[in-house]
Amino acid sequence: MFKSETKIQVRYAETDMMGVVYHANYLVWMEIGRTELVKNLGFSYKEMEDEGYVSPVTDIQVSYKRGARYGDEVTVVTKIAYYDGLRTHYGVEMFNQNNELLCTAKVEVIVVKKENFRPISLRKVFPHWHEVYEKNKIIV
Amino acid sequence: MFKSETKIQVRYAETDMMGVVYHANYLVWMEIGRTELVKNLGFSYKEMEDEGYVSPVTDIQVSYKRGARYGDEVTVVTKIAYYDGLRTHYGVEMFNQNNELLCTAKVEVIVVKKENFRPISLRKVFPHWHEVYEKNKIIV
Amino acid sequence: MFKSETKIQVRYAETDMMGVVYHANYLVWMEIGRTELVKNLGFSYKEMEDEGYVSPVTDIQVSYKRGARYGDEVTVVTKIAYYDGLRTHYGVEMFNQNNELLCTAKVEVIVVKKENFRPISLRKVFPHWHEVYEKNKIIV
Amino acid sequence: MFKSETKIQVRYAETDMMGVVYHANYLVWMEIGRTELVKNLGFSYKEMEDEGYVSPVTDIQVSYKRGARYGDEVTVVTKIAYYDGLRTHYGVEMFNQNNELLCTAKVEVIVVKKENFRPISLRKVFPHWHEVYEKNKIIV
Numbered sequence: 001m002f003k004s005e006t007k008i009q010v011r012y013a014e015t016d017m018m019g020v021v022y023h024a025n026y027l028v029w030m031e032i033g034r035t036e037l038v039k040n041l042g043f044s045y046k047e048m049e050d051e052g053y054v055s056p057v058t059d060i061q062v063s064y065k066r067g068a069r070y071g072d073e074v075t076v077v078t079k080i081a082y083y084d085g086l087r088t089h090y091g092v093e094m095f096n097q098n099n100e101l102l103c104t105a106k107v108e109v110i111v112v113k114k115e116n117f118r119p120i121s122l123r124k125v126f127p128h129w130h131e132v133y134e135k136n137k138i139i140v
Numbered sequence: 141m142f143k144s145e146t147k148i149q150v151r152y153a154e155t156d157m158m159g160v161v162y163h164a165n166y167l168v169w170m171e172i173g174r175t176e177l178v179k180n181l182g183f184s185y186k187e188m189e190d191e192g193y194v195s196p197v198t199d200i201q202v203s204y205k206r207g208a209r210y211g212d213e214v215t216v217v218t219k220i221a222y223y224d225g226l227r228t229h230y231g232v233e234m235f236n237q238n239n240e241l242l243c244t245a246k247v248e249v250i251v252v253k254k255e256n257f258r259p260i261s262l263r264k265v266f267p268h269w270h271e272v273y274e275k276n277k278i279i280v
Numbered sequence: 281m282f283k284s285e286t287k288i289q290v291r292y293a294e295t296d297m298m299g300v301v302y303h304a305n306y307l308v309w310m311e312i313g314r315t316e317l318v319k320n321l322g323f324s325y326k327e328m329e330d331e332g333y334v335s336p337v338t339d340i341q342v343s344y345k346r347g348a349r350y351g352d353e354v355t356v357v358t359k360i361a362y363y364d365g366l367r368t369h370y371g372v373e374m375f376n377q378n379n380e381l382l383c384t385a386k387v388e389v390i391v392v393k394k395e396n397f398r399p400i401s402l403r404k405v406f407p408h409w410h411e412v413y414e415k416n417k418i419i420v
Numbered sequence: 421m422f423k424s425e426t427k428i429q430v431r432y433a434e435t436d437m438m439g440v441v442y443h444a445n446y447l448v449w450m451e452i453g454r455t456e457l458v459k460n461l462g463f464s465y466k467e468m469e470d471e472g473y474v475s476p477v478t479d480i481q482v483s484y485k486r487g488a489r490y491g492d493e494v495t496v497v498t499k500i501a502y503y504d505g506l507r508t509h510y511g512v513e514m515f516n517q518n519n520e521l522l523c524t525a526k527v528e529v530i531v532v533k534k535e536n537f538r539p540i541s542l543r544k545v546f547p548h549w550h551e552v553y554e555k556n557k558i559i560v
Contacts, residue, residue, distance in 0.1 A: 012455070012465075013302050013448045017189075017295035017350060018254070023197045024167035024293060028433045035432070045432075046491040049157075057163045061201045067257070070297060071466040114158070117207070152315070152325075153308045153444060155437035157490060162433050168293045175292070185292075186351040210437060211326040297469075298534070303477045307444035329437075337443045341481045347537070394438070397487070 001079065002136035004037035008074040020067030027060065030092050030107055033076035037090070041132050052114050053125070058087070059108035065101045073097045080137040081106060085123035085130060091138070141219065142276035144177035148214040160207030167200065170232050170247055173216035177230070181272050192254050193265070198227070199248035205241045213237045220277040221246060225263035225270060231278070281359065282416035284317035288354040300347030307340065310372050310387055313356035317370070321412050332394050333405070338367070339388035345381045353377045360417040361386060365403035365410060371418070421499065422556035424457035428494040440487030447480065450512050450527055453496035457510070461552050472534050473545070478507070479528035485521045493517045500557040501526060505543035505550060511558070 008029050016022040035045050048055065068074055074094055081091035088109050094102040110119050111126075123130040148169050156162040175185050185195065208214055214234055221231035228249050234242040250259050251266075263270040288309050296302040315325050325335065348354055354374055361371035368389050374382040390399050391406075403410040428449050436442040455465050468475065488494055494514055501511035508529050514522040530539050531546075543550040 009452075011448060012296060012451055013304060015297035016292060017297065017299050018194045018196065019297045020196075022293050023200070024164040027164035027167070028431060031432055032429075049490075054158045056158065056160075056207065057204055059201075059203050060163070061199075063199050064197055067196065070469075149312075151308060152311055152436060153442050156432060157435035157437065157439050159437050164433060168291060171292055172289075189350075210329075298474045298476065300476075303480070304444040304447035307447070334438045336438065336440075336487065337484055339481075339483050340443070341479075343479050344477055347476065 001138050002037070002041065003077055003079045004033065004040045006033045006036040006076040006078070008032065008076060010068055010070050010072045010074060012070055015070050018067070020069055023062075023064060026062060026064070026068075026094065026103055026105070027057075029074065029076050029094065030078075030090070030105060033078035033092060034090055034107070034109070036076075037078045037080070041136060043129055043132075048111070048126070049114070053111050053120065054114045055109050055111050056117075057107055057109050060105065062103055062105040064103045066096070066103075068094075068096060068102050074102065080133060082140075083133045083137040086110060086119065086121055088122075088133065141278050142177070142181065144173065144180045144218045146173045146176040146216045146218070148172065148216060150208055150210050150212045150214060152210055155210050158207070160209055163202075163204060166202060166204070166208075166234065166243055166245070167197075169214065169216050169234065170200075170218075170230070170245060173218035173232060174230055174247070174249070176216075177218045177220070181276060183269055183272075188251070188266070189254070193251050193260065194254045195249050195251050196257075197247055197249050200245065202243055202245040204243045206236070206243075208234075208236060208242050214242065220273060222280075223273045223277040226250060226259065226261055228262075228273065281418050282317070282321065283357055283359045284313065284320045286313045286316040286356040286358070288312065288356060290348055290350050290352045290354060292350055295350050298347070300349055303342075303344060306342060306344070306348075306374065306383055306385070307337075309354065309356050309374065310358075310370070310385060313358035313372060314370055314387070314389070316356075317358045317360070321416060323409055323412075328391070328406070329394070333391050333400065334394045335389050335391050336397075337387055337389050340385065342383055342385040344383050346376070346383075348374075348376060348382050354382065360413060362420075363413045363417040366390060366399065366401055368402075368413065421558050422457070422461065423497055423499045424453065424460045426453045426456040426496045426498070428452065428496060430488055430490050430492045430494060432490055435490050438487070440489055443482075443484060446482060446484070446488075446514065446523055446525070447477075449494065449496050449514065450498075450510070450525060453498035453512060454510055454527070454529070456496075457498045457500070461556060463549055463552075468531070468546070469534070473531050473540065474534045475529050475531050476537075477527055477529050480525065482523055482525040484523050486516070486523075488514075488516060488522050494522065500553060502560075503553045503557040506530065506539065506541055508542075508553065
């Protein structure tokens with residue numbers, strides 16, 4: 001099982017008048033975490049796009065535990081929680097610099113052709129990527 | 141059962157290089173939908189804040205069906221899916237101008253004191269609000 | 281001389297921990313104002329894009345006078361301050377519901393081909409658009 | 421004369437359907453650059469806020485030269501272009517990884533009391549900060 005850790009410095013622009021990070025911004029950080037995981041496994045999301053594919057989020061579940069604040073350094077831990085050749089579920093946990101849990105999440109993504117948004121099989125179109133995801137997903 | 145409908149014009153800034161609305165922005169629209177529902181029931185989220193309370197999201201589940209695009213007019217339909225005096229679950233559906241379903245979601249919020257983020261009972265602190273939510277929630 | 285007025289309801293997501301709207305978000309509202317002006321003059325920015333052209337901002341100057349706050353209704357007043365067939369300068373003023381000035385701005389945009397970002401002459405490529413802009417720009 | 425350099429990895433969420441970074445996001449990066457400069461000079465913007473002061477932008481001028489793209493690493497160069505004890509002008513230049521100029525900007529900020537937004541004199545309230553800014557500003 002593989003996990004990726006990404007450090008995020010909270011931006012002033014990401015806070016709201018509640019004094020904490022606006023909840024939608026956690027989704028942006030999750031995407032940065034996924035990109036890092038993909039990179040750490042030897043691939044590039046950018047290159048996939050250059051070849052005409054994009055990877056939209058199809059389902060997301062977030063459980064918010066504690067607000068991140070300006071000045072915090074957040075660690076985004078990302079794992080491949082499930083993978084079946086078509087759909088990938090990323091498991092995410094975020095912590096602040098005091099190791100306090102900020103949120104847990106599950107993000108489902110697929111890969112589609114950019115021109116028509118039709119889903120493709122990672123197994124067929126990116127076989128090497130498929131192999132590495134099979135090897136590094138969490139065994140249940 | 142009460143439902144609120146809010147119209148959203150997609151902003152250019154909300155799109156990404158995939159050509160559709162970036163998925164985190166749906167959460168912003170959901171909040172606009174909740175604010176509208178609250179207003180339609182005779183209350184004001186702004187006034188609640190002025191009294192020293194804020195209403196953070198504690199859990200969110202979104203199932204994305206179809207990308208919204210620049211030029212679209214989106215309708216956000218919001219209902220009180222669950223309410224127990226402490227937690228409220230808002231049920232959300234979004235449609236584009238062709239009545240195509242963009243996403244379904246469930247958003248859980250609580251109310252906390254702004255100064256210490258301690259949860260409060262809506263039933264006790266805002267009894268009129270409580271009464272109206274009890275009356276307008278979906279009966280299961 | 282033509283001017284367009286657009287109403288904006290401040291979104292919670294647009295505020296920051298300072299308690300006012302984060303200053304970059306005014307640029308988003310200015311874009312909504314420009315889109316509205318274009319629409320009021322009988323054109324569609326969306327259609328221009330569908331024909332393969334985009335309209336990037338090349339220069340912006342904003343003088344911030346007063347912070348917008350959650351709950352405010354902002355009026356964005358947009359005029360064509362300058363137009364020469366190639367470049368358009370939009371003059372912008374924003375007011376809150378008490379008619380207090382929030383900011384003044386000047387935004388310069390050009391039109392480019394989407395595929396290579398090469399500037400085009402509005403006069404040549406969109407002659408009708410050119411004519412209407414000539415007629416409605418501020419006479420100095 | 422002092423200058424600060426900050427590296428920014430372009431986020432997917434920062435792009436728009438034009439395929440480049442949405443122009444308002446450059447203002448967010450400028451703020452990150454200012455925070456870094458402040459930190460490099462031995463101060464903390466966070467601590468200033470904790471003492472009850474905030475630092476709003478009062479004027480901004482940006483000249484956009486070239487669009488940043490997803491995958492780019494952007495360098496934000498920030499200098500103190502002007503300082504008079506009350507107002508600070510930050511001079512900003514941004515480059516991509518090929519050393520191509522993305523934009524130049526000037527950002528004016530002041531410091532105000534958070535509770536009433538009344539401007540304060542940095543010279544009086546933060547004398548050490550004042551001294552360091554005097555020493556490190558660009559001499560014209």
